[in-house]
Amino acid sequence: MLDTASSLIMIAAIAIATFTTRAASFLVFPKGKEVPPKVIFIGKVLPPAIIGMLVVYCLRSTSVLAYPYGIPELIAGMTVVILHLWKRNIFLSIGAGTILYMVLVQTIF
Numbered sequence: 001m002l003d004t005a006s007s008l009i010m011i012a013a014i015a016i017a018t019f020t021t022r023a024a025s026f027l028v029f030p031k032g033k034e035v036p037p038k039v040i041f042i043g044k045v046l047p048p049a050i051i052g053m054l055v056v057y058c059l060r061s062t063s064v065l066a067y068p069y070g071i072p073e074l075i076a077g078m079t080v081v082i083l084h085l086w087k088r089n090i091f092l093s094i095g096a097g098t099i100l101y102m103v104l105v106q107t108i109f
Helices: 004-028 037-059 069-088 091-109
Strands: none
Touching: 004 037, 069 091
């Protein structure tokens, strides 16, 4: 178990690392400087690729051969997709899908 000082040091280190990585883009590409086409391409391709990897990671241990046969995951995943196509709000769709999945797993399956 970590004591208070260790926890604060860890939080400070994470905050500094996060701030540094976010601020680095402003140092590398100052205002008025042309952004290379490769960086623009990566900015367009990387977010969907990361979401795809997260979906695979979340569904990697889903057993479709044993009860509940992946039904809660399927229902929650379809809910996320439908809500996102309808409302175009990532927070709404992921939040609703997560809540629905937890309700299904805890009460029905």
